[in-house]
Structure formats: C-alpha cells, structure tokens
Amino acid sequence: MTYETVRETDPAVADALTGERERQNDTLAMIASENHVSEAVMEAQSSELTNNYAEGYPGGRYYGGCEYADDVEGLAIERAKELWGAEHVNVQPHSGSQANMAVLTAILEPGDTVLSLDLTHGGHLSHGHPANVAGKLYDVEHYEVDDETGRLDYAGLDDLARSADPDVIISGFSAYPRTVDWAAIQETADDVDAHHLADIAHITGLVAAGEHPSPVGIADFVTGSTHKTIRAGRGGIIMCDEEHADDVDSAVFPGIQGGPLMHNIAGKAVGFGEALGPEFEAYAAQVVRNADALGDALEMHGLSLVSGGTDTHLVLVDLRPSHPDTTGKDVEAALEETGIVLNANTVPGETRSAFNPSGIRAGTPALTTRGFEEAEMREVGDLIARVVDAPEDESVLAEVSAAVDDLAASNPLYE
Numbered sequence: 001m002t003y004e005t006v007r008e009t010d011p012a013v014a015d016a017l018t019g020e021r022e023r024q025n026d027t028l029a030m031i032a033s034e035n036h037v038s039e040a041v042m043e044a045q046s047s048e049l050t051n052n053y054a055e056g057y058p059g060g061r062y063y064g065g066c067e068y069a070d071d072v073e074g075l076a077i078e079r080a081k082e083l084w085g086a087e088h089v090n091v092q093p094h095s096g097s098q099a100n101m102a103v104l105t106a107i108l109e110p111g112d113t114v115l116s117l118d119l120t121h122g123g124h125l126s127h128g129h130p131a132n133v134a135g136k137l138y139d140v141e142h143y144e145v146d147d148e149t150g151r152l153d154y155a156g157l158d159d160l161a162r163s164a165d166p167d168v169i170i171s172g173f174s175a176y177p178r179t180v181d182w183a184a185i186q187e188t189a190d191d192v193d194a195h196h197l198a199d200i201a202h203i204t205g206l207v208a209a210g211e212h213p214s215p216v217g218i219a220d221f222v223t224g225s226t227h228k229t230i231r232a233g234r235g236g237i238i239m240c241d242e243e244h245a246d247d248v249d250s251a252v253f254p255g256i257q258g259g260p261l262m263h264n265i266a267g268k269a270v271g272f273g274e275a276l277g278p279e280f281e282a283y284a285a286q287v288v289r290n291a292d293a294l295g296d297a298l299e300m301h302g303l304s305l306v307s308g309g310t311d312t313h314l315v316l317v318d319l320r321p322s323h324p325d326t327t328g329k330d331v332e333a334a335l336e337e338t339g340i341v342l343n344a345n346t347v348p349g350e351t352r353s354a355f356n357p358s359g360i361r362a363g364t365p366a367l368t369t370r371g372f373e374e375a376e377m378r379e380v381g382d383l384i385a386r387v388v389d390a391p392e393d394e395s396v397l398a399e400v401s402a403a404v405d406d407l408a409a410s411n412p413l414y415e
C-alpha cells in the first residue's frame, strides 16, 4: 500500500499512515496480541464492500445488492469451519469483545452470575470488569491463578463455582502462558449446571494449527479474535454447535450490532484461506518455539518467568525477584526508545497497580511473521535483558537501538 490516492486528497492522514507503516517496519512488535497481516488481507479490507449494507446473514438479508457479500461471508464461514471444526460459525462480530458480549447476551439475563479469571491474573476486560458493560449487567466472581506456580488453580475454580453457582464460566485469557485444560473447566461447568464460554482470542491461530488443544466440541461457546495469532485482520468470531446457532446469530444481529463490516469479513475470508494453506502450521509451530527461545534467553539473564516458562506464544516476566525496584512501565518505556514494543503487565500476586505493574508481557506472533527464528529471538531476549538491567543508561539504549535497527532491516515487513 502506497497511499498515493490518500496523499493527493488528504496529506495529513497520508503522513500518519505512512508513518505507521514505517514504524511497523522499523520496530519489533512484541505486543502479544499483535501481528502483521498480508497485503492480500489489507487489500480485501479496503475493498468496495465497505459501501455495502448487509444486515442479516447470507441468503437472508434485509437489503438488496448482497450477492457478493453473501459470497464473501459464505467463504469466511466455510473456511472457519474447516480451520476450527465448529458446527456453526458467526464471523460478524466487530471485535473479540463484541463476540463475548453477544454470547453473554444470548445466554444470560441481567443480574445473572459470571465466573471468570481476575483481570490482574490474565483475564480480559470483557469478562466482566466493572468498567465493561458485562461488569455492569452481571454479577461477577473471579477465580485466580496460583500465586506460587502461576498456573490456573482448577481446584480453586471448582470450589468457587460450587459456592458462587454461576450461570456461565468464562475461560480463555489475555496473559496466560500455559496450556489450558478445557475439559477440566467443562467438568466444573457441567457439575454446577453453567454454560462454558472459552475465549481463545489470543490463541485462535495456535488452536487452528493444532499447537494448543481446542475447546471446540468441549465448551458450549468459543469466541476468538481474528487479528492475533491468526492473521485475518481485526475482528471477532463465535463458534458453537447447531443447538445454539440461532441464539448466537440473533444476539450479534440485531442484538448488539447493525450492518456487518463486510470489508473486514472479506479480510477474514482471505486470512482464513491463508491459514488453511500449507505454511500456516509451520508458522504457528515456529511462534511457539520462538516464545520458548525468548523465555530461555530471559531466564539465562536471571529474569523470572511467571509459571517458569511458556507453552504458547507469550512469556510473562515478573520483575520483582530479579529487579525489585524496576517496574513494568519503566521497562516498557525504555524498550520503546530502542524500538522494541511490548507492554507492562500485571503478574499473579501483583503488589503494585494495574497502571504501573510489576511485569512485562512479550509475544512472538508478529516477529515470527517477519521471519524471526530461535537465534534472532535469543538475540532479542539478550537485548531486552540488557534494557531491564539498565533502563536509564543512554549508552546501553543506544547500542540496543542499533541492534534493533539491524534486526528489523534484515527482516523487512512491507516493501
């Protein structure tokens, strides 16, 4: 994308778009929820389908002129079914949060009880945080990970479910580096007669590629994002069995959304098609190997990983044992100066605050897309550790910055 047409009519926006492309090329995106889509996905997302009103579903729209919208949405649905093996798929949620809201409104009444992981332990705002609409509509109880092991406390979840008697248990997380035992949570949900919503937003691609066990066929509802480990452009998706299909579809539209973003659904179709291709499984496997290599490098420098490692695409570093006076925000800001972009994150047993937490979270999906393998990830780990040791040392930051420039230049993203 060269933005030539935008430049002619709107140089200010063109400058920002070009700046963002250069930023992505020149820096290392290690926000665990970010990735880089293909030019094909971006082209589909910028198509004329942005002009089309397609309220309803393929074959049953409220407006005329939807034949190509039907084609595109049909392709996205068929490909998603093939990727995740779900009986029913809704590709219309504008985001992962909308997908969750749709499922919750499909199965709950205001005042019902939600049991989900605490945000500071790796949960998500849309799982019932007081600032989110789910937190305002529903009674929310939280389970936690074990402070010592950093792993989900399945027994604690089971105990809490028996006392809280939830209507839905939400699993699936934003900052959890370990494999999730979906069946164990389902067993608890069955025992207390609750629905189970598995939100695989972060690991949608890992699940599609078989790099993480799938909750499809176990949990009643599975939601995901389409822009994280699967590179299909920004949006959400819902999967369920036929029994719940009508409830889910009407909860999305007309329940919480109007016209679907058909241009984004075209991006989803293209991205899902790419993920069905022969290279995606190798990509997802490399994402996991890269996270492991990154974690090893950080540990070699004395940094402490929550749960002692990772099975997935991300590592969570607890700075307190090795650097008790350094906060996640200190490290995030210093790293950003060098061109490594990641985020400060709360850790289990957080002793600071959500705004200035004690950890950092780093993911490998985006760097793997641009061709990084284990050797480069270990180098990145070395660079991160140097900055953690000396976040205020300008000469260290300058050296790290030069190394980041070299790594980015030898793995270009968009020409």
Ligand SMILES: *Cc1c(COP(=O)(O)O)cnc(C)c1O
Pocket (backbone or CB within 6 Å): 033, 095, 096, 097, 098, 123, 124, 126, 172, 173, 174, 199, 201, 202, 225, 235, 236
């Ligand atoms: C990222 C994420 C979502 C979706 O986020 P959106 O920004 O709304 O697309 C939902 N759940 C979890 C667990 C997430 O990590």
